[in-house]
Structure formats: structure tokens, C-alpha cells
Amino acid sequence: MTKTPLQFTLNGKDTAVFVDGGANLLDVLRRVVGDLSPKYGCGQGTCGTCTVLVDGEPQLSCLTLAESMSGHSLETLNGLATGANLHPLQRTFMESFAAQCGYCTPGMIMAAKALLAKNPNPTREQVIESISGNICRCTGYEPIIDAILQAAVEMRSGRVA
Amino acid sequence: MITVDTYTNANEVSGAFGSDTAIMGGGTLLMGALNYGRQNITKIVRITDPVMKQIADAGDRITIGAGVTMSEVIRSRDLVFLAPVAQSVGGPAIRNMATLGGNLFAGTPYGDFTVALLALDGIVKYANGSEQDLEGFLASRGNRRDLVVSVSVKKPAANEFRYRKVVRVKPMGRSVLSIAARLPTSAGRIANPRVAFGAMGTTPLRAKAVESALDGAALDANGIQAALAAVSKEFQPPDDSLASGWYRNEIAPVYLRRLLLNEGGA
Numbered sequence: 548m549t550k551t552p553l554q555f556t557l558n559g560k561d562t563a564v565f566v567d568g569g570a571n572l573l574d575v576l577r578r579v580v581g582d583l584s585p586k587y588g589c590g591q592g593t594c595g596t597c598t599v600l601v602d603g604e605p606q607l608s609c610l611t612l613a614e615s616m617s618g619h620s621l622e623t624l625n626g627l628a629t630g631a632n633l634h635p636l637q638r639t640f641m642e643s644f645a646a647q648c649g650y651c652t653p654g655m656i657m658a659a660k661a662l663l664a665k666n667p668n669p670t671r672e673q674v675i676e677s678i679s680g681n682i683c684r685c686t687g688y689e690p691i692i693d694a695i696l697q698a699a700v701e702m703r704s705g706r707v708a
Numbered sequence: 709m710i711t712v713d714t715y716t717n718a719n720e721v722s723g724a725f726g727s728d729t730a731i732m733g734g735g736t737l738l739m740g741a742l743n744y745g746r747q748n749i750t751k752i753v754r755i756t757d758p759v760m761k762q763i764a765d766a767g768d769r770i771t772i773g774a775g776v777t778m779s780e781v782i783r784s785r786d787l788v789f790l791a792p793v794a795q796s797v798g799g800p801a802i803r804n805m806a807t808l809g810g811n812l813f814a815g816t817p818y819g820d821f822t823v824a825l826l827a828l829d830g831i832v833k834y835a836n837g838s839e840q841d842l843e844g845f846l847a848s849r850g851n852r853r854d855l856v857v858s859v860s861v862k863k864p865a866a867n868e869f870r871y872r873k874v875v876r877v878k879p880m881g882r883s884v885l886s887i888a889a890r891l892p893t894s895a896g897r898i899a900n901p902r903v904a905f906g907a908m909g910t911t912p913l914r915a916k917a918v919e920s921a922l923d924g925a926a927l928d929a930n931g932i933q934a935a936l937a938a939v940s941k942e943f944q945p946p947d948d949s950l951a952s953g954w955y956r957n958e959i960a961p962v963y964l965r966r967l968l969l970n971e972g973g974a
Contacts, residue, residue: 549709549711551712567709567710568709568710568711568712568752569710569711569712569742569749569752571739571742571743590740590743590744591740591743591744592736592740592798592801592802595799595801598801601804604779604804605800605801605804606801606804606805607736607801607802607805609739609740609743610735610736610739610740610743610805611735611739611805612712612732612735612739612752612754614712614714614754615735615754658799658800658801661800676800677800678799679799679800679880680798680799680800680801680802680880681799
């Protein structure tokens with residue numbers, strides 16, 4: 548089968564791979580690159596657990612044609628921590644018990660990261676809107692919203708990873 | 709095996725159409741279909757022509773490129789009246805991907821943005837330069853082998869355009885139904901209204917009996933009674949996992965009244 552060369556930046560690192568025609572970005576990240584942080588959930592844009600950032604904006608990697616990512620800058624959950632130092636969102640998710648099974652967490656955190664990059668001081672309603680494309684079947688959402696708001700507080704006050 | 713052909717010039721795409729070819733907008737519908745095993749696609753066509761991304765003000769109308777995403781609509785100063793419609797489509801990630809062009813071809817209960825375009829007298833423009841009114845386009849959707857490059861809509865005056873989407877899950881949910889209306893007034897009466905519904909048929913549809921009932925009526929509780937009576941008989945809506953056709957017909961006048969009178973209750 549013919550493969551297509553593809554280059555992009557993943558979590559700040561230049562990345563070059565060969566992809567199958569029609570492959571989605573999630574498959575390429577997980578099976579070709581080996582970044583297992585974005586998850587496969589519904590495959591149709593409903594659950595949001597495959598959310599990654601493309602040039603800083605959230606996109607659903609399971610619905611993104613991999614070949615369309617040539618030259619773009621991608622961010623996944625794997626790129627958030629600096630060594631052993633967790634990103635504030637990762638830390639507040641743990642401290643707020645915002646993860647139970649944890650399957651939605653990569654998408655939730657990436658959606659929240661995109662929000663906080665644009666709006667460091669969001670309202671509760673803005674947080675809810677930012678994760679409106681992400682489904683959690685465990686927590687009832689409240690701990691997740693609290694975690695994002697707490698991360699915003701910490702990031703504004705300079706308590707960073 | 710699937711191949712991906714990328715065109716930088718929209719005018720060159722017309723020769724690429726085939727029974728096994730899919731034109732990709734934002735990919736939110738096409739890639740989902742591929743994930744679920746759709747087998748009859750061997751070629752995906754991507755178009756990166758900047759013309760597909762243009763938003764152009766042209767007097768009393770405004771032209772929106774087929775590649776403009778819902779997020780780009782929300783950010784556009786020229787499309788403030790359409791921002792609430794785009795905001796009702798999916799969550800932030802979907803809105804960063806989903807395009808006007810894809811929305812034109814979305815099956816029920818998707819395609820809420822097209823409902824608004826229909827109420828705003830949308831005109832589809834093809835890559836070969838020809839045009840077609842959106843109502844005619846929707847009636848024969850998918851039959852024509854030419855690329856849609858843009859849709860132009862009539863710019864509504866202040867408070868002239870209204871839109872509601874009825875969902876079971878907020879803030880993101882698929883449509884139980886959606887309604888868009890352009891309600892010009894003259895001498896205190898509605899004049900030449902356009903009303904469109906989503907999820908009440910296989911494509912977005914104009915509510916022509918409702919439009920007739922509203923034309924010349926006062927925009928108040930008494931004036932809209934004939935329109936509310938007409939809407940329940942206007943469509944033969946589908947049954948799906950969100951609602952039965954019977955239910956959709958029952959609630960259509962409720963939400964039409966709320967839209968027309970600017971009442972609360974989503």
C-alpha cells in the first residue's frame with residue numbers, strides 16, 4: 548500500500564511519518580507516532596476524548612484527516628508535563644478528583660488548555676461551554692469544572708509547572 | 709485503499725467527481741463515516757483554495773466561502789447575525805472543523821446552519837460560476853457534479869433575523885428541531901417573511917404555509933395564530949432516536965411561538 552510522507556510538530560518536536568491514505572490523525576498519533584494520550588472513544592465526534600490542539604485550537608483527532616496536518620503544530624496531553632512537574636491542569640484534576648475512570652481526561656484537559664490560553668480568567672459558564680464537546684460518564688462534571696477553574700487561579704497566580 | 713487528492717484551485721475540482729469520490733469539507737461527517745466502515749469511498753478530495761475561505765460583503769448580501777468554519781463565522785464581524793447559529797453547532801472542537809460546505813450536505817438532524825441560510829434567502833455558487841437558490845439545491849442535493857464554492861445570504865436588518873435550536877442536551881446536542889426566520893416588517897406588519905425548519909424532513913425546509921400566514925400579520929400573539937395552526941400540518945418529520953415525527957409536529961408550534969414572540973424557554 549502506498550504511503551504518504553507527513554511532517555508536523557508534535558509537542559514542540561519536529562515529527563515525520565508515513566501515513567496510509569485516508570488515515571485519521573488519532574490513528575497516526577497512537578499507532579505510528581506512539582503517542583497514546585489521545586483516546587479513541589466514539590469515532591464520530593460526540594465524546595471528545597480524542598481532542599488535541601492544532602495550532603492551539605481544539606480539534607477531534609479521530610475526525611481529522613492526517614494528511615491535512617502537514618506543517619501544523621500539534622499538542623497532546625503527553626506534552627503538558629515538564630519532566631516530573633505536572634501542568635496545573637493535570638495537578639488540579641488530581642486534587643479535585645476530576646478523574647474516575649480517566650478515559651475522558653486527555654480530551655477534557657486539552658479542551659481546557661485551549662480555553663485558558665485564550666481566557667485566563669473564565670467564568671463557570673465559559674468553562675462549561677469549553678468542555679461542551681467532551682463527555683464524562685463518571686464524575687457528573689462538577690469536579691472537572693472545579694479543577695479547570697482552580698487551574699486558572701493557579702496559572703494566574705504564577706503557580707505553574 | 710483510499711487516495712487523497714488536494715486541489716489548490718477550486719476550478720479544477722469538477723473533473724474529480726466520481727461515484728467513489730468524497731469531497732471533504734471539515735471532515736466531521738466524512739471521517740466519521742470512514743471510522744464506521746463506509747466502504748464505497750476510494751478517493752477523498754481536499755480543496756485548499758483560499759477563495760473557499762472568503763467572507764465578502766456585497767451590498768445587501770454577504771458571501772460566505774464553503775470552507776469557512778463555524779468558528780470563523782463566530783469570529784467574523786460581518787457575520788454577527790449568524791454567530792448564534794454557528795455557536796449552536798457541536799462543541800468548540802467540532803466548530804473549529806465543521807464548514808459551511810459540509811453543513812449544506814449534512815443529513816438530518818444535522819445541518820442547522822443551513823436552516824439559517826435558507827431563511828436568509830441563500831444562493832449557492834458553484835465553481836463554474838453558476839448559481840442556484842438554496843431551496844432548489846437542497847431539493848436535489850448531491851445530484852449535481854460540481855463544487856459548491858460559496859453561499860450568499862441577504863443581510864438582515866437589526867432584529868429581523870431569529871433562530872432557535874431545540875435540543876435535549878445542553879449546551880451541545882443534536883436537533884429535535886431548529887427554526888430560523890427572517891421577519892421584515894412594513895408599517896408594523898410582517899412583510900415577505902422567510903421561515904425555515906431543520907430536522908422536520910430529510911433536508912432543511914421552508915415553511916411556506918407559515919410564511920403565507922405571517923405575511924401581512926402583526927407580530928403579536930393574535931397575529932401569529934394562523935401561522936401556529938399551519939405549522940403542525942406543514943411537514944412530515946422523521947422519527948429518530950431524539951424524537952418521533954408526531955412529537956416534532958406537536959412541539960413545532962410551541963417553539964415557533966417562542967421564536968416569533970421572543971419568549972424564553974429555549
